[in-house]
Every structure is written in C-alpha cells, then in structure tokens.
Amino acid sequence: MTKVSPSLLAADFLHLDRDIEMINRSEADWLHLDVMDGVFVPNISFGFPVLEAVAAKCTKPLDVHYMIVQPEKYVQRTAKLGAMMMNVHYEACTHLHRTVQEIHDAGMKAGVTLNPSTPVSMLEDILCDVDMVLLMSVNPGFGGQKFIENTIQKVQCLRRMIQEKGCQTLIEVDGGVQGETAPRLVAAGVDVLVSGSYVFKSPTPEQTIKDLKSLTR
Numbered sequence: 001m002t003k004v005s006p007s008l009l010a011a012d013f014l015h016l017d018r019d020i021e022m023i024n025r026s027e028a029d030w031l032h033l034d035v036m037d038g039v040f041v042p043n044i045s046f047g048f049p050v051l052e053a054v055a056a057k058c059t060k061p062l063d064v065h066y067m068i069v070q071p072e073k074y075v076q077r078t079a080k081l082g083a084m085m086m087n088v089h090y091e092a093c094t095h096l097h098r099t100v101q102e103i104h105d106a107g108m109k110a111g112v113t114l115n116p117s118t119p120v121s122m123l124e125d126i127l128c129d130v131d132m133v134l135l136m137s138v139n140p141g142f143g144g145q146k147f148i149e150n151t152i153q154k155v156q157c158l159r160r161m162i163q164e165k166g167c168q169t170l171i172e173v174d175g176g177v178q179g180e181t182a183p184r185l186v187a188a189g190v191d192v193l194v195s196g197s198y199v200f201k202s203p204t205p206e207q208t209i210k211d212l213k214s215l216t217r
Contacts, residue, residue, distance in 0.1 A: 003192040005030040010196030030063040037068035041141035079106035087111030120158040128167040138175030147176025159189030186215040
C-alpha cells in the first residue's frame with residue numbers, strides 16, 4: 001500500500017495543534033517536515049523550535065527533509081527529536097556517503113533528495129546504502145508549484161535501477177502531488193507520496209489522505 005507523508009509546510013501555522021491532531025487521527029504514515037534556510041533554496045520555512053514542538057505533539061513518524069547547506073551539522077540534533085527519517089540533498093552534501101553513515105549511526109533512516117535537474121544515475125554508487133530517494137517534482141523552495149512531467153520517467157528509471165541492484169530503497173516524490181498526478185506516480189513506481197496543499201487545503205483532509213493511500217501499482 002502506498003505511504004502518505006503530508007507536508008507540514010501547507011498547514012495553518014496559526015493552528016498547528018489542530019492540523020497535527022488531524023494528522024494523528026488520519027491514516028497518514030508519516031509527517032513530512034521541510035526545513036529551508038534561504039541559502040540552498042530561496043525561501044525560509046521553520047527551524048528547531050517548530051520541529052521540537054511538532055515532535056512533542058505528533059504521533060506519526062517524522063520525515064525530516066533538509067533543503068539547507070551543510071545538513072550534516074544537524075544529524076545529532078535531528079536524532080534527538082526522535083525523527084524517523086533524515087533526508088538530505090545530493091546537491092548540498094560534498095561527502096554524501098559519510099553523511100548517510102552518520103545518519104544511520106545516529107539511529108535514523110537516511111534519505112537522499114534529488115532536484116529536478118539532477119539525474120538518478122548520480123546515486124548509482126550509493127543507492128543500496130540509502131533507505132529512500134526523494135525525487136523533487138517541483139523546484140524546491142515553495143509549495144503549490146506545478147508538477148514537472150519528466151518526474152514520471154525519472155521515477156521509472158529509478159525503479160529499474162533499484163530492481164537491477166536488488167536494493168530495498170523506497171522512492172518518495174514531493175511537489176504537485178494531487179488527484180491527477182498521484183495515480184500516475186504510483187503506477188510508475190513511487191512508494192511514498194508527499195502532499196501539502198492537496199491534503200491541508202482539502203475540505204476533508206482525512207479522506208484525501210485515505211484516497212492517496214488506496215492507490216496501488
């Protein structure tokens with residue numbers, strides 16, 4: 001069954017407690033947390049005060065996605081939150097293998113994210129060492145962007161690589177995931193759907209999450 005990781009970036013920040021309670025009640029598998037620094041991406045989202053508050057309230061595993069420079073500086077602090085997954089950008093890590101090892105040594109699963117212009121072939125030598133690859137289907141930095149169509153072919157290519165190597169690596173996609181794109185992504189080989197506005201702006205977000213989870217290959 002498809003995993004769903006709603007993105008907190010689209011929540012109502014004046015009523016985060018209400019939205020997190022909704023996530024706790026829902027069938028969501030994880031909660032996706034986009035940390036942006038205004039350097040690696042052209043926007044600033046939230047930092048550890050918000051992460052710590054969310055971690056104290058949310059009963060779902062935390063899927064923390066760092067869109068920042070030097071994410072390796074925050075491995076221990078992220079682990080202290082109780083995060084399940086620490087996801088770093090390939091483009092932001094000079095020594096990616098070392099960072100993945102440090103994430104694992106801290107007791108978390110390790111994810112690696114690729115920007116839309118980065119080919120999946122760049123992960124060939126590390127693919128079986130990571131627990132998940134996150135493919136950005138929009139340019140990172142802002143919510144509510146239009147889905148980049150090439151992502152479908154990129155997912156298919158990554159799925160073939162995983163199968164050929166015999167890895168257990170999950171494929172996650174973030175950006176423009178909604179009613180029209182989600183079924184195509186799952187059919188192409190996606191395991192985890194990150195969805196922000198489509199979930200949090202829905203009149204029935206818990207049903208929307210349930211519908212996304214029901215998608216199968």
